[in-house]
Amino acid sequence: MIDLIFPDGSKRQYDDGATGKAVAASIAPSLAKRAALVKLDGELLDVDQPLPHGGHFEILTRDSLEALETLRHDASHIMAEAVQELFPGTQVTIGPSIEDGFYYDFARDEPFSLDDLAKIEQRMKEIVDRDEPIRREVWKRDEAIAHFKSIGEAYKAEIIEGIPASEDVSVYYQGQWKDLCRGPHFPSTKFVGKAFKLTKLAGAYWRGDHRNAQLQRIYGTAWSSEAELEAYIHRIEEAERRDHRKIGRAMDLFHLQEEAKGMIFWHPKGWTLFRTLENYMRRRLDDDGYVEVKAPQLMDRELWEKSGHWQKFSHAMFTCETEEGEVLAVKPMNCPGHVQIFNHGQKSYRDLPLRMAEFGACHRYEPSGALHGIFRVRGFTQDDAHIFCREDQIEAESTKFVRLLESVYRDCGMELHAVKLALRPELRFGDDGVWDVAEKKLERAARNAGIAHVEMLPGEGAFYGPKLEFHLRDAIGRTWQCGTLQLDYVLPERLDAEYVAEDGSKQRPVMLHRAICGSLERFLGVMIENFAGAFPLWLAPVQVTVATITSDADDFARKAAAALRARGLRVETDLRNEKINLKVREHSLAKVPVIAVVGRREADLGQVALRRLGSDGQQVLDLAEAVNLLALQASPPDVARSAGGAESQSPGAVGAMEAG
RNA sequence: GCCGCCAUAGCUCAGCCGGUAGAGCGGCGCAUUCGUAAUGCGUAGGUCGGGUGUUCGAGUCACCCUGGCGGCACCA
Numbered sequence: 236m237i238d239l240i241f242p243d244g245s246k247r248q249y250d251d252g253a254t255g256k257a258v259a260a261s262i263a264p265s266l267a268k269r270a271a272l273v274k275l276d277g278e279l280l281d282v283d284q285p286l287p288h289g290g291h292f293e294i295l296t297r298d299s300l301e302a303l304e305t306l307r308h309d310a311s312h313i314m315a316e317a318v319q320e321l322f323p324g325t326q327v328t329i330g331p332s333i334e335d336g337f338y339y340d341f342a343r344d345e346p347f348s349l350d351d352l353a354k355i356e357q358r359m360k361e362i363v364d365r366d367e368p369i370r371r372e373v374w375k376r377d378e379a380i381a382h383f384k385s386i387g388e389a390y391k392a393e394i395i396e397g398i399p400a401s402e403d404v405s406v407y408y409q410g411q412w413k414d415l416c417r418g419p420h421f422p423s424t425k426f427v428g429k430a431f432k433l434t435k436l437a438g439a440y441w442r443g444d445h446r447n448a449q450l451q452r453i454y455g456t457a458w459s460s461e462a463e464l465e466a467y468i469h470r471i472e473e474a475e476r477r478d479h480r481k482i483g484r485a486m487d488l489f490h491l492q493e494e495a496k497g498m499i500f501w502h503p504k505g506w507t508l509f510r511t512l513e514n515y516m517r518r519r520l521d522d523d524g525y526v527e528v529k530a531p532q533l534m535d536r537e538l539w540e541k542s543g544h545w546q547k548f549s550h551a552m553f554t555c556e557t558e559e560g561e562v563l564a565v566k567p568m569n570c571p572g573h574v575q576i577f578n579h580g581q582k583s584y585r586d587l588p589l590r591m592a593e594f595g596a597c598h599r600y601e602p603s604g605a606l607h608g609i610f611r612v613r614g615f616t617q618d619d620a621h622i623f624c625r626e627d628q629i630e631a632e633s634t635k636f637v638r639l640l641e642s643v644y645r646d647c648g649m650e651l652h653a654v655k656l657a658l659r660p661e662l663r664f665g666d667d668g669v670w671d672v673a674e675k676k677l678e679r680a681a682r683n684a685g686i687a688h689v690e691m692l693p694g695e696g697a698f699y700g701p702k703l704e705f706h707l708r709d710a711i712g713r714t715w716q717c718g719t720l721q722l723d724y725v726l727p728e729r730l731d732a733e734y735v736a737e738d739g740s741k742q743r744p745v746m747l748h749r750a751i752c753g754s755l756e757r758f759l760g761v762m763i764e765n766f767a768g769a770f771p772l773w774l775a776p777v778q779v780t781v782a783t784i785t786s787d788a789d790d791f792a793r794k795a796a797a798a799l800r801a802r803g804l805r806v807e808t809d810l811r812n813e814k815i816n817l818k819v820r821e822h823s824l825a826k827v828p829v830i831a832v833v834g835r836r837e838a839d840l841g842q843v844a845l846r847r848l849g850s851d852g853q854q855v856l857d858l859a860e861a862v863n864l865l866a867l868q869a870s871p872p873d874v875a876r877s878a879g880g881a882e883s884q885s886p887g888a889v890g891a892m893e894a895g
Numbered sequence: 896g897c898c899g900c901c902a903u904a905g906c907u908c909a910g911c912c913g914g915u916a917g918a919g920c921g922g923c924g925c926a927u928u929c930g931u932a933a934u935g936c937g938u939a940g941g942u943c944g945g946g947u948g949u950u951c952g953a954g955u956c957a958c959c960c961u962g963g964c965g966g967c968a969c970c971a
Contacts, residue, residue, distance in 0.1 A: 338966095346899065437966030438898025445968040449898055452966070484906080493944090493962055548971055568971065602896050602969055603962090611970075660971095697971045716970080748971090785928045812928065820932035834930055846931065853931070 237289035255282040256422070259294050271297040271421045272305055279305065281371055281419045297426045298459050307332035309369070309420050309427045310359070310457040311339045316412040317358035318453075321351075327414060328390040328441065328450055334712070335467060336431075336456035340439050342390060347451055352433040355453070359431070366425040367410030371418060379404045379415065390441065391415050430464040431457035474710040479763040480608040486768050486826065488776070489609065497606045497613030499756060504776035507805065511774055512755055512762075513594055515871050516618050516643070522873070523639050525590040525620055530572025532596065536562040542571040543664055543729055547698045551599045569595035570723075570748060573621045574730040577744075582734040587744060588624035588632055594755070595619045608760060610715055615754035622747040623732065632747055633680030633720060640705060640718050640751045641684075646872040647758075648765060649707055652714050654686045657695035657702040664698055664725040673722045674701045680720070697748075699725035710764035717753035717761065722746075769826045769848060773871045775805070780827045781843070782809040782818040784834035791838035795831060795858055802866040823848060829865065 236248045239258065249258060255273030259266045259282065270282045276290035279301070286292075295302045311330035318325055318341055330339030341347075347355075374382070376398055383391040395404055395415060407416045409424060421427065433455045441447035458464045475481075483489050488505030491498070501509055520527065536554070539545040544552070544567070553565040566572060573591045582589070598614045605611050622632050644651055656678055659670045681689050681703055689703075696702050705718030723746040726732075736742045752758035762770070772778055781796045783789055789810050799806045807827075809818050815832060822830050831843040832853070843861045844853045856864065870878060 349900070435965055436899055439967045440897080443968075445897070449967080451898070454966080491963095496962075544971070551969090551971080570971090599970080604896060604967085605969060606963095695970095699971075702971090721971090782931090783928095784930050787928080814927090814929050814934065815931050816929085817933060818931080823932055830931080832931060836930085844931080851931075 237286060239286075239289055239292040242291075242293050249286070252285040254285055255280060255292075255294065258286070258292065262294075266294060269296045270294045271299075271302050271426050272419055274301065279419045281369075282422050284371060284419070297421065297428070302421075303459060304332045305419060305421060306427055306459060307337040307457045309424070310431050310455060311337035312407070312409055312414055312416070312420070313359045313362050313424055313427060314355060314433070314453060314455060315339050315341075315414060316362055316409055317355045319412065321354060321358055322347075324387075326388055326390055329394070336434070336454060338452050338454045340441070340450040340452045342441075342448065342450050347436055347453065349436065352436065352453065356431075356433050360429050362410075363424050363427055363429055365410065366423050367412075368408075368423045369420045370408040371420070372406045372408065373403050374406050376400060376402055376404055379406065383415065427457070428459065430459065430461045431455055432464065432468070471711060474712075477710040477764050477767040478608075479610075479709075479760040482763050482768040483609070486776075488763070491608075496603070497601060497611075499609055499612060499614070507776040508759060508770070508774060509755060511871075512647075512752070512759060513616075513618075515646070515873065516752065516755075517594075518871075518873055519639065519643060520590075520592045520618075520620065523590070523635070525592040527592045527594075528573065528576055529593060530566070530569060530576065530595070533563040533565055534572065536564055538571055538575075539564050541729060542574075542726060543698060544568070544571065547662060551601065553598050553600055565598045566595070567597055567599045569593050569597065569617065569619045570621055570726055570746070571730060574726060574732050574746075577621075577623055577732050578730070582623075582744075584625065584734055584736050584742070586623075587734060588622050588628050589744075590620055590622045592618075592620035597754075609756045610709070610760045612754075612756055615756045617750050617754055618752045618758075619748070619750050622749065623727075623734075623744040624747065625742070626745055629676050629722065629745060629747065630680055630683065633677070633722075634683050636720055636747070636749050637680065637684035637686070643751050644707075644718075647762060648771065649717075649758075649761065651705055652708045653690060653706040654681055654688070655690040655692050655704040655706065655716075656681070657692040657697070657704060659701065660694050660696050660698060662698055663696070664729070665700070669724050670701070673724060677701050677703050677720065677722050697721055697723075699723045700748075707758075707761045709761055710767075715753075715757060715761060717758055718751050719749065719753060721748040723748060770828070772828045772865075772869045775826070775828045777807050777825070777827050778805045778869055779829045779831055779865060780807045780809055780818075780822045781831045781833060782815065782822065784815045784832065786810070786812065787835045788833040788838040791841070792833045795833060795843055795861075798858060798862050799831075799865065802862055804865060804869055819846065831861065 237251060238246055238248055240246050256267050256270055259270040272295040273280050273282055274293040274295060275286060297306060308331065311332065315327045315330055319327065322343060324343070326342040328340040328342060330337065376395060380392050380395045383395065398404060404415060405418055406413055407418060407420055433453055435454045437452045437454065438449045439452040441450055456464065456467055458467060483505065486504060487502050488508065489499050489501045491500065517527065536545060548567060552567050554562055556562050573593065576591065577589065595617045596614065597617055601611060601613050624632055641651065658674055678689060700721050700723040703720040704716045706714040707717050708714050727743045727746055732744055733741045734744055779799055781792045783792045792808055792810060796806045796808045809822065819830060826848060828848045830846045832846060833843055837843055841858050842855050843858055844855045845861060846853045
């Protein structure tokens with residue numbers, strides 16, 4: 236007998252081997268009919284599977300949130316069945332559920348077409364209508380290998396070969412069709428419903444390795460109701476509108492063109508945005524004890540060989556040869572340059588931690604298929620810095636960095652999506668003992684800074700050390716690494732960085748490579764999508780447009796604009812002989828945060844009517860008042876913070892306050 | 896780089912089974928001075944990403960190149 240504890244706390248006994256369905260039936264026949272999955276001590280099981288033991292027990296219907304993953308997984312199987320029915324000879328490989336949907340990788344010589352997707356989708360719906368029962372069988376591993384080989388499913392056989400010989404494997408039948416799968420699954424295809432849609436067709440390498448065969452991946456999205464599917468499609472469409480490439484064009488921020496692919500032509504408005512962010516970052520770094528430097532753009536190949544970059548990274552480096560035969564490389568990163576500056580002159584332990592920052596323009600030959608708007612480019616600007624410190628300073632510096640990063644993200648309206656720790660790669664310098672220490676230290680730094688969850692990424696570290704990665708999301712949910720913190724014992728060694736310790740001995744510093752935005756370009760891209768182009772006042776390329784209603788107000792409008800400019804605001808005037816309706820519409824669409832409307836009335840009274848983007852009210856103020864208000868509101872968040880503190884004591888004593 | 900798709904006026908897009916290109920927005924011009932998301936009228940822009948081939952004839956078919964998009968791989 237097994238004891239089951241139900242969600243309401245009640246307990247009941249059942250025979251050994253009772254299935255979830257039998258348990259459901261004992262409660263209510265209707266529940267047995269609706270039961271899609273059962274949960275036993277947190278583990279999801281098929282309803283027809285004999286319960287292996289007692290414990291906390293719950294019956295899930297298809298509409299439950301926890302069943303959604305299974306619904307999507309089932310949908311991937313139904314798609315595989317449909318594909319094999321329609322395209323005999325196609326081999327199946329793997330097909331998991333993913334965020335919002337599922338995919339399945341198929342091996343087939345002939346490529347699928349977009350038209351095929353419609354056919355497959357249609358057939359999937361038929362399979363749902365057939366209500367094929369889904370049944371689990373347990374097979375011996377070797378028999379499974381032999382069977383899948385015999386039916387020409389080489390990939391499946393290969394997967395099973397990777398399973399330890401002692402283990403059995405589960406095979407799921409779905410009507411006549413079957414697939415190797417761990418499960419769980421719903422009781423029949425009808426449970427999946429029809430709220431799914433095949434969305435895209437893509438290539439994907441077998442087992443994620445580009446040396447392997449390329450399979451055809453079909454992606455789909457699946458939901459428990461038609462309404463949710465509609466909502467999802469709508470959400471994606473909305474998100475596509477805020478694509479930074481579209482907004483960049485519409486707002487005239489930047490452009491890209493063939494002759495310089497992967498490199499950005501910043502237009503005046505976009506460059507204003509860039510400079511605003513750069514200036515903000517510079518202040519934050521200054522305040523946090525960094526010193527800023529500028530290292531050369533090109534350096535001799537020999538230096539890159541010494542640092543190790545040539546061996547590990549030369550494929551991605553732009554190089555050129557001089558007439559005198561020197562081979563120079565455009566810097567793909569700033570670290571070797573910074574070490575040269577560190578090495579110039581003897582350093583003392585008193586100089587540490589030395590935080591050396593640079594807005595470093597880096598160039599990397601990225602694979603053509605990797606380029607993506609201004610997120611992934613070949614020429615970009617890192618908000619890079621290297622902290623040279625003693626080993627016992629690593630933790631404090633790391634924590635300090637993460638705090639700064641979180642503060643910057645907050646100021647910029649960014650939400651940190653994930654923190655990942657990239658562990659030692661195959662190609663690396665430094666012995667394993669050093670890596671053990673480095674990996675542990677970074678992990679601890681993240682925890683100390685209050686980051687609850689750190690995802691481990693085996694094999695993805697830099698060649699010189701592990702990386703903590705800070706990921707942000709774009710409009711449609713893709714994540715992009717922006718911030719990074721890397722712990723490096725290797726480069727100081729390879730490039731002979733040293734300092735004089737208290738006892739007069741020469742010691743190696745440790746290097747922390749760190750960036751908050753990662754690249755200003757990528758960070759701006761994410762910001763553009765997050766704000767959908769409607770930037771907060773301090774960032775907006777044009778902060779105020781002074782728009783006239785009639786030409787009577789032209790002189791006053793010019794005067795108002797000049798007064799605003801005198802306080803550092805970015806102001807445009809619109810004196811065209813157009814209706815105010817049109818002006819409001821145009822500047823609203825251009826996402827200008829404030830439209831200062833002046834008509835005859837305002838001009839006579841020396842006032843402006845402020846209209847904020849997104850609201851249809853207006854605020855009529857005397858010019859001087861409006862200028863003060865807007866100047867205050869346009870302060871970057873860090874400036875506002877320090878001014879705010881000063882103001883509460885003695886207005887206007889901002890500088891004095893900072894000196895303390 | 897790999898797989899698939901796409902490439903037509905500044906932008907968004909229409910041009911079916913091949914017979915020398917259209918719309919909306921934008922631009923420009925004229926008129927309008929009109930109080931908070933589109934004033935009216937008029938007008939100029941493309942030879943269809945580049946190339947080769949098939950054809951009497953190609954934006955429309957085939958192939959190649961280039962670029963873009965979605966994935967994959969890569970991302971020090």
